[in-house]
Amino acid sequence: MQKYRDIIVKILAFVLTAIVVIVSFPNVEKFNYEYELQRPWRYQNLIAPFDFSILKTEAELTQERDSLRRNMRPVYRKDSVGEGQVRDEVRSNLEAYESKFKLICPANVNEDSTFRFVNKKLTEKLVGAYSKGIVELPDGVNDPTEYELSLLKGNVLEPYTISEFLSLKDAYSTITGELTEDLLNQHGKEATWCKTLVQRLPISELIIANVALDKERTDAELEQRLQVLSLAQGKVLAGQRIIGTGDIVDKRAAKILDSLRQTSEKMYGRTSVELPILLGETVMTILLLGSLFLFLYFFHNEVWTNMRSMSFILMLIMVVVVIAGMLSSRHENITFIIPYVILPIMLRLLMDSRIAMYVHTVMIIFVSFMAHNSQLFLMLHIPAGMIAIVSLVNLTRRWQLLKTAFMVFVYYVLAYSGYVIWQTGDMGESLGGIPYIMLAVNCILILLSYPAIYIVERMFGFVSDVTLMELSDTNNPLLRELSEKAPGTFQHSIQVANLAQDVAYAIGANAMLVRAGAMYHDVGKMISPMYFTENQAGGINPHNGLAYEESAKIVISHVQNGVQLAKKAKLPQQIIDIIKSHHGNTTARYFYIAYCNEHQGEEVDASQFSYAGPSPLTKEQAITMMADAVEASSKSLQMYTDDAIEQLVEKIVAIQLDDKQFNDSPLTFKDIKVAKQVMKNRLKNIYHARIQYPELLK
Numbered sequence: 001m002q003k004y005r006d007i008i009v010k011i012l013a014f015v016l017t018a019i020v021v022i023v024s025f026p027n028v029e030k031f032n033y034e035y036e037l038q039r040p041w042r043y044q045n046l047i048a049p050f051d052f053s054i055l056k057t058e059a060e061l062t063q064e065r066d067s068l069r070r071n072m073r074p075v076y077r078k079d080s081v082g083e084g085q086v087r088d089e090v091r092s093n094l095e096a097y098e099s100k101f102k103l104i105c106p107a108n109v110n111e112d113s114t115f116r117f118v119n120k121k122l123t124e125k126l127v128g129a130y131s132k133g134i135v136e137l138p139d140g141v142n143d144p145t146e147y148e149l150s151l152l153k154g155n156v157l158e159p160y161t162i163s164e165f166l167s168l169k170d171a172y173s174t175i176t177g178e179l180t181e182d183l184l185n186q187h188g189k190e191a192t193w194c195k196t197l198v199q200r201l202p203i204s205e206l207i208i209a210n211v212a213l214d215k216e217r218t219d220a221e222l223e224q225r226l227q228v229l230s231l232a233q234g235k236v237l238a239g240q241r242i243i244g245t246g247d248i249v250d251k252r253a254a255k256i257l258d259s260l261r262q263t264s265e266k267m268y269g270r271t272s273v274e275l276p277i278l279l280g281e282t283v284m285t286i287l288l289l290g291s292l293f294l295f296l297y298f299f300h301n302e303v304w305t306n307m308r309s310m311s312f313i314l315m316l317i318m319v320v321v322v323i324a325g326m327l328s329s330r331h332e333n334i335t336f337i338i339p340y341v342i343l344p345i346m347l348r349l350l351m352d353s354r355i356a357m358y359v360h361t362v363m364i365i366f367v368s369f370m371a372h373n374s375q376l377f378l379m380l381h382i383p384a385g386m387i388a389i390v391s392l393v394n395l396t397r398r399w400q401l402l403k404t405a406f407m408v409f410v411y412y413v414l415a416y417s418g419y420v421i422w423q424t425g426d427m428g429e430s431l432g433g434i435p436y437i438m439l440a441v442n443c444i445l446i447l448l449s450y451p452a453i454y455i456v457e458r459m460f461g462f463v464s465d466v467t468l469m470e471l472s473d474t475n476n477p478l479l480r481e482l483s484e485k486a487p488g489t490f491q492h493s494i495q496v497a498n499l500a501q502d503v504a505y506a507i508g509a510n511a512m513l514v515r516a517g518a519m520y521h522d523v524g525k526m527i528s529p530m531y532f533t534e535n536q537a538g539g540i541n542p543h544n545g546l547a548y549e550e551s552a553k554i555v556i557s558h559v560q561n562g563v564q565l566a567k568k569a570k571l572p573q574q575i576i577d578i579i580k581s582h583h584g585n586t587t588a589r590y591f592y593i594a595y596c597n598e599h600q601g602e603e604v605d606a607s608q609f610s611y612a613g614p615s616p617l618t619k620e621q622a623i624t625m626m627a628d629a630v631e632a633s634s635k636s637l638q639m640y641t642d643d644a645i646e647q648l649v650e651k652i653v654a655i656q657l658d659d660k661q662f663n664d665s666p667l668t669f670k671d672i673k674v675a676k677q678v679m680k681n682r683l684k685n686i687y688h689a690r691i692q693y694p695e696l697l698k
Helices: 002-024 058-071 083-095 098-104 111-132 168-187 193-200 215-227 251-267 274-299 307-328 342-350 353-368 374-391 398-424 434-460 465-472 477-485 487-507 511-520 523-527 548-568 573-581 589-598 619-634 642-658 669-686
Strands: 052-055 075-078 148-153 156-161 211-213 232-236 241-243
Touching (some): 002 274, 052 251, 058 215, 075 215, 083 111, 111 168, 168 193, 232 251, 274 353, 307 342, 307 353, 342 353, 342 374, 342 434, 353 374, 398 434, 477 523, 487 523, 487 669, 511 573, 511 619, 523 548, 548 589, 573 619, 619 642, 619 669
Antiparallel strands (some): 052 232
16 A cells, blocks of 8 residues: 555645746747858748847847947036025135234225125126036046036027036136236226235135036936837848848847847747647657656665655756756756856755756756757766765865856856857857856855755755764764763764764765765664673673663663664664664574573574664665674684685674674665675774884892
8 A cells, every 4th residue: 555655646746846847947939950160051932031130239228228328418406506595605604704804005095985896796706607607527528628518408408518508617617816906907906905906815615616516317317318219230131032042140140040049039928828838848858857757766766765855856866957947938048047056066966966957957958948058958967966966075165065166157258168169160159248258157056055954954854974974973972971871881872973984985885875864874883881891891791780682782782872862863764873783683692602501492582682674775774784793703712814804894794694684774785795705804904913012120
């Protein structure tokens, strides 16, 4: 029943994924022509099916917009300043300086008359200046004669040059010069005091700019002109020949073909070709997803049978395809704006490199159906995924992710530049531009995979190398507690971890998982540490006086105690499984054999001395079981000779094989042979003979 239920769940997951992928495809008819610049047209003669405009390229539109912004005359507004207002300002400012007239004017000059004369003339000249217009020069204007503006008069904009107005400096020079000249004409050219008088007056405080920039109107005017900017340059009429078989696709032909594609996608939605497009998308989706399912079934059955792993893979595909589908309807080119490499990075770190590569390829093919240039899209992103997978074997340091992002960026730059040069034959067009900036941002976003892995671990129960490395740290609270309560067991765990890790590296298992699992495999012994020989001291053995069955029960309980402690500490399920299986369903041999020897001829209930299991189901669990038994038994050797160590390893592994402990694990005979040799070499290095130092003769 369980088997059928799993099959039904997988079928439903397949159908759901297929529906999501199909719905995510853009609701437009696919432009069914692929073409390359400076290459012959491979299809039959193409005739325009309808009238359409030749659209400008994005680069051309950007250039025109930039030119429009540069040449746009800013809008200025001229404020009227009344004569009465000027007169009041002049009078109020000059009254404070009236006393200075007596100090500057000679004795033969009537100060009151001069004051009234200056008041009148200054008012007239200010009114004249405001009438012409006083403008404050914008920052960065070096040559005012070339600066043009539009003056708003009512609702009409009239062109002006800034030289047609007075600047603040020009207004001051003109007014002070003319006022000085008027005083000299009245009092004679010899009256040098006139110039001093004018210089002392607060004329600069009276001059303000009345021709000012209207930024809001300028922005509105620019926006209006940008909106009416023509997006097309020419037109193709229905029935007109666009390109013929064998013709070279030059830049103009490519522009016309791009215009036809964009116009077709806007004109023809799914309503006009519903069944054919839907049928084609369904067939392609089923084939691609089917190939993925078959790959997992035949080559990664452990993933196929794990619904969490299957759900994670399908969820990644759906998320990326949905995002690409949403963006493709809003952005013409999705080649540069999504960090597709995050998917293979996560799968590589949480599963396997082959799974990562296959799933990445399937996902990229799906998204390529939506991409503007499928050829460029596939060429960029499939190899980029390969580079990420190869360069990031594991993630134990943050700089490794930076290195991967940099390598992917270098590939993107080289691949895109090469493609553009290949298409255009112009090296200048391949360097710089928005695509490179977007690719750089794309690679920066790859760094998001670091926090994403943590979230996925919590959601789907995966465990990454980063987490395993953190758990293997002896400063971890649970390991620190083990070292305090059961120091002998702690040292044993370290030795087992070293031994098991070497074996894992040799046979291609997950070395980080093996090490972390070995560090915790005996953590349950700290509940009653003195019942285990490695923690006993002073010849005291608590098992003395206990029945063999009771002693066996205490020893066997360390597995279940370890599982409970691991769950309380929220260790990953993979490590808990190693704790459960590190003794398999073997017996506590010492107590079992001792009991059998005492009760010869009686039927012995072996279940009283047996561990609950299960036996190892993975390579990592089997390696830990092997290393644990070998390391513990090596302490009982009388002499650490090469022959003794080799015989010990062969004996321990043979017993486990006879007990069928590895039957459910994927270990091969070759793996076991390699594992035995690694353990022999490791133990020989640990227990090699040392030189005996001579005593100093006195």
